[in-house]
Amino acid sequence: MNDYTHIIVSSILFAITLYAITKIGGKKQLSELSFFEYISGITIGSIAGEVIMGLDGNFFHGVLAIMIFGAFTYLHDFMGIKSKKFRDVLEGKATVLIKDGKVLEENLKKEKYTIDELNSLLRQKNVFKTADVEFAILEPKGDLSVLLKKELQPLTAKDLNLQVAPEKEPYTVIMDGxxxxxxxxxxxxxxxxxxxxxxxxGVTLDNVFMGQVDSFGKLTIDTYDDQFEIPSPQPRKLLLAMMNKCQADLELFALGTESSEVKQMYNKNAEKLQKAIQKIKPFLNE
Structure with missing residues (x-):
């Protein structure tokens, strides 16, 4: 087997082997690697490169070595699922770095972090004052999870006792025209x-790069021509205007009738409609 044939065969064989090991490891390999998985990945890549370019070597030995490291990685993940103690020993535990707005210096030193590094991680979370933080926890993978104090957290619909419709995933209905x-x-x-x-x-189908329908049934598009200005449809504002008109008509009818019973009916329904408008107005104005 000449050098070129050796490199071609070795590359194909190792590509298949590495792909199989990655699939066995699952999607976790593609998102966040633990410290052990990081080391295994570097080692497997080094072995593959060495055997592919080492023209005098036996590439089947390299396949065996990669399979062994792949088996260790799989065993590591399997044991981590089965045993929390195993996870704690190999991957470590989360460490609290800030509690009640105060930095825990001993935990910071234990994790070998400086105050500058901590401030940098906080700024990545859009937090610039440690006093604003209720809890800051350093995760085993090195990410910093931050919980702001209650008074500094943004308001939600639940805080305002507002009932909101569930948001569904948008559907891509047009792609590449x-x-x-x-x-x-x-x-x-x-x-x-x-x-x-x-x-x-005001667009044609062949000029649409992508079109999506949101959970409210609204179509949004992106055109090939970036200079093209897409008019913004206003169905929600139109609905709000119609509801306001109906409410005003009810009040007008109440003023125009001589019957006290009919007047009371119009005023009662106008009041109900006004309350409904106030509840849905924030959503119709978006």
């Missing part, structure tokens, strides 16, 4: 609706 019929059906829309929406926006 082509309609994705399955996604369009999943969004509860049809081709006629899509053609009408595109006409309202």
């Amino acid at each position: 082509n309609i994705l019929n399955d996604s369009l059906t999943s969004a509860g829309k049809n081709r006629g609706w899509l053609d009408m929406e595109l006409a309202n926006l």
